[in-house]
Amino acid sequence: MRDFTWHVFTQTGDIEAYLLYKEMNRLGEGGLLSEAAPDPAFGETEGEPASP
Secondary structure (H helix, E strand, C coil), rough: CCCHHHHHHHCCCCCCHHHHHHHHHHHCCCCCCCCCCCHHHHCHHHHHCCCC
């Protein structure tokens, strides 16, 4: 999939394809995010669920 997004970027110059390529690389370097890891986007901190 990374190769596909890179190919789309090189052929079209679409910045969204490049950003997707970079995000996929970033996720690939650290492995997939584990379910136990807190997600700051949802206001969660380690060991503390987000308030409803």
